Amino acid sequence: MKEENRLAKFLDGSLSDAEKNNWEQDPDKELYEQIKRYSADLSVPSNTADEHLLEAIMNSKAKTVKKMSPFRSSRWLAVAAVLLCVFLGGWLMWSSEAVFQAPAHAALQVELPDGSEVLLDKGSKASYKRFTWLLQRDVKLEGDAYFAVERGQTFTVETTMGTVRVLGTRFDVLTKDGNLSVHCYHGKVEVQQAQEKMLLTAGQSLRLDDGTWERDSLFLQEPAWKADQLLFQSASLDQVVREMERSFAVTFKSSTQQVAGAQQFTGKLPTSDLEAAIHIIEKAFSISCRKLADNRYVIEAK
Template sequence: MKDASEHKVPYELIAKYLANEADAAEKQQLLAWMAEHEEVFEELLQIWELAEGAGQQPAVDTGAAWNQLQNRLKGQPPTGIQQDQTRAGQRPLWRIMRLVAAVLLLALLGASLWWLLPGTANELQQLASGEEVRELQLPDGSRVSLNAHSKLSYPARFQPDQRLVKLEGEAFFEVEADPDRPFVVEATQLRVKVLGTSFQVSALPTADTLSVVVESGQVEVEVMPQQQQGRKQSARLLQPGQQLRYVASSQQLLPVAPPNPNYLFWKTGELRLRGMRLQEAVNTLEKLFHTSISLDAALNDCRVSTGFDPGARIDYVLETLARTMKFELIKEADGYRLQATAASCR
């Protein structure tokens, strides 16, 4: 059963109808909503019964209540209930206020008691990726790509006021927009808050440097209060194409411009080296392929002019660079060595 907090319940429209103030178009709007959200209606009745004390009163017949409310919206008389003797369109003020108060209370209960039903928000789920990249869809429809050796914790149901997840490692998020419930990622020492966007967070438990890269939308990044140690830092707002790096040892938030184009290599397998200095390309390859590459200083400023298809292996990449840039590639026990020749970089 889906909980009411995951849907936009038209409490004001329900209250207007119960107060006999809804016009024909509004009645049709409410009827259309009910047709698509029967489970939500039943859940609201269960929450109401829970608040009233389910053990002291007969169980709510949700099927009968559902049919009765539909009949009333269609203009048919309710079954099993005596007709109101008050002239149509003129309900006593006390009754209108009671009905509106009931709906408002139901809305409050829907926001505050929904986790008491089966499948509570307190049930934390955990996904550990192990040796592979894992894909996950969260309860709100947001999607997560979790890099190898990473872990994500999230609730079975998100709270009504926010969608909080906790990350150890590296992940790319594609967040479903919901202005009423910001999406929050807590990653060791950083807190990242968004409404609807796509971005990457890198927060390896043993790393001194954490980073956030934004692909679309806006992202707010701040150092978690318990990590600031008396050094108050304002939250930073990132736009698409921007990256922010946090150095834990110095407690500094530093902009990175421009971000390394290979920050999503672990997810897409696409290697982007064209136009880089060879020194920068070697540093990138060492990080992406977890290997050691020794570079002759004479090759540092040579520019890479070759592109690679997704999934290219490190041996193929280095052999291609050696052939096009005319340097000698030497395979060593602990990695590779790139040695300049007289024809290098010409």
């Protein structure tokens, strides 16, 4: 420690006279002289340059690369998702349908949004668009149905064979075997097929068969099938049998190709009593129906 103090005094020139005399006798004098000479050439570096550099950095405007912020990007994605949902929701509402299907062996009563009523016959199907109903009362029908329509805008029933337009009326539409039959019980009905139109008033019926229009008088106040009856007018045995199979869920098979010949049947059959209906057609067509199983019958000539 004493030697370090003496060296420090030597370097800064604060040695006393006595210490100088002793220093002259020091064997390491030459080495210390070199240290002093070199240290004198050294200087503490100035901080001015560094300060200027720091100030330049602090005062300079950083160059930034423009990037879309994650928040803005996510906001646009959210907007796009909302618009997509609105579009899909509107399309679904516009195109969605209410569909009604009557079971195979029972009629189905349906009330429409405007209070109009539809009675679907067994196995028949009807549908309408929910969203546009109040603007356009349009019902699509597959099968047979009786309509009691409330007054309002035009009421339209669309079938594959033709279109029926009404305004405040009661009527039924039957689509069987590729034919279209319309019976008007009250009010007026307009039937259109292709470019041809026909107007029916209460008590009139119309049958469209292979492009031929057949107008007739209507003697019933409501459809026979609504009262659990099948109504036939000049029907062949095959036509009667098909209706019975649909109504009673049974199967008829003829033992010969021409059992009933050209005979036709006009009348009513009960849909609540199979045996009674069979008894009626046996007399009408002079045939015999032999039961094979619970739901199978063979038709034979008498």
